[in-house]
Amino acid sequence: MIASALIAASALIVTIVAAPNYYGGNESYNTNDGIPICQNYRAELQVLDTSKPPFSSGLSFTQVLRSSTGSPDRQIPHQQAIAWISSKTPLPSSGLEPLEIVVDKTSPVDPDQFSDKDVVDALAATKQKMDALAEPARLRARARANPYEAIGRSIFVNRSAVKMANLDALCDLLGVGARTGGQRGFFFADLCSGPGGFTEYILWRFATRGVPARGWGITLKGDQDFNLDRMARECRAKEFFVPCYGADGTGNIYKTDNIRNFTQTVEIGTQDEGVDLVTADGGFHVGGDEHHQEEHSKQLVLCQVLTMFLTLRK
Numbered sequence: 001m002i003a004s005a006l007i008a009a010s011a012l013i014v015t016i017v018a019a020p021n022y023y024g025g026n027e028s029y030n031t032n033d034g035i036p037i038c039q040n041y042r043a044e045l046q047v048l049d050t051s052k053p054p055f056s057s058g059l060s061f062t063q064v065l066r067s068s069t070g071s072p073d074r075q076i077p078h079q080q081a082i083a084w085i086s087s088k089t090p091l092p093s094s095g096l097e098p099l100e101i102v103v104d105k106t107s108p109v110d111p112d113q114f115s116d117k118d119v120v121d122a123l124a125a126t127k128q129k130m131d132a133l134a135e136p137a138r139l140r141a142r143a144r145a146n147p148y149e150a151i152g153r154s155i156f157v158n159r160s161a162v163k164m165a166n167l168d169a170l171c172d173l174l175g176v177g178a179r180t181g182g183q184r185g186f187f188f189a190d191l192c193s194g195p196g197g198f199t200e201y202i203l204w205r206f207a208t209r210g211v212p213a214r215g216w217g218i219t220l221k222g223d224q225d226f227n228l229d230r231m232a233r234e235c236r237a238k239e240f241f242v243p244c245y246g247a248d249g250t251g252n253i254y255k256t257d258n259i260r261n262f263t264q265t266v267e268i269g270t271q272d273e274g275v276d277l278v279t280a281d282g283g284f285h286v287g288g289d290e291h292h293q294e295e296h297s298k299q300l301v302l303c304q305v306l307t308m309f310l311t312l313r314k
């Protein structure tokens with residue numbers, strides 16, 4: 001696993017202000033989905049001094065929604081803290097390799113296994129109340145609940161890249177390679193990752209800091225395939241990223257042979273070192289059955305976790 005550490009709190013106060021004139025005064029502005037948000041408001045994102053109470057660790061963001069019609073400001077705190085899972089006993093350098101991987105139908109999700117069933121039921125009941133909302137209203141609510149939606153996709157292929165920028169602010173991606181002991185630059189694997197926003201951000205971040213980085217990815221062929229041509233020029237994605245589609249050429253990570261094929265490609269590319277970072281973001285439409293999304297995705301999550309253990313630096 002990547003090294004264990006708790007990211008130190010920022011001692012600085014940075015303010016990013018989306019002033020009204022950025023968006024034409026009181027006019028609404030659009031997210032990438034074309035959803036108008038922040039009508040009559042301006043949004044400010046502030047990185048607060050988290051070394052002082054009430055914050056204990058991690059970066060924290062406050063969104064200030066300011067009414068242009070003179071009503072008082074409304075503060076919506078967005079605290080973000082991270083915790084690392086680490087292993088006190090050294091991980092075995094081998095063990096998974098000889099195991100047969102059987103991808104089969106998984107058992108139903110047991111809400112009591114890692115969580116509290118009452119909390120899960122209460123959440124489901126609350127989510128069900130949103131079923132009656134028209135789609136534009138639901139998307140508008142989503143956009144207003146998350147200040148990062150205001151950033152859109154920035155210079156990248158999609159919003160996933162901006163999510164990775166958020167994780168970078170919390171986890172210091174540039175420092176990960178140093179912590180995992182890589183000597184030949186930073187290696188990463190990006191699973192279920194088309195069109196490639198995570199990859200684009202990682203390559204862009206390292207390239208613009210002059211640190212060598214190289215990545216391998218696997219994703220389903222089709223309309224969400226990797227789109228290296230659209231990635232920022234600085235990434236030089238075709239040079240530093242290897243798209244893989246497994247033994248059968250479909251990119252389907254459910255298949256044992258595809259997982260094995262991807263693992264071997266990474267082993268050869270990293271000269272058996274493994275990668276410093278694995279990111280995974282597999283997802284698909286669940287055909288209106290969003291309330292059981294976890295059940296639908298459980299198998300995909302397991303395959304990604306397994307592939308992570310097979311490719312991560314030990």
Ligand SMILES: C[S@@+](CC[C@H](N)C(=O)[O-])C[C@H]1O[C@@H](n2cnc3c(N)ncnc32)[C@H](O)[C@@H]1O
Pocket residue numbers: 158160161191192193194195196197198199218219220224225251252253254280281282283284300
């Ligand atoms: C939310 S998108 C990933 C976005 C990506 N993180 C990015 O930065 O652009 C989900 C991806 O999972 C892929 N996916 C879904 N099921 C998969 C499977 N069985 N095997 C491989 N990829 C899969 C989809 O094709 C899609 O590319």
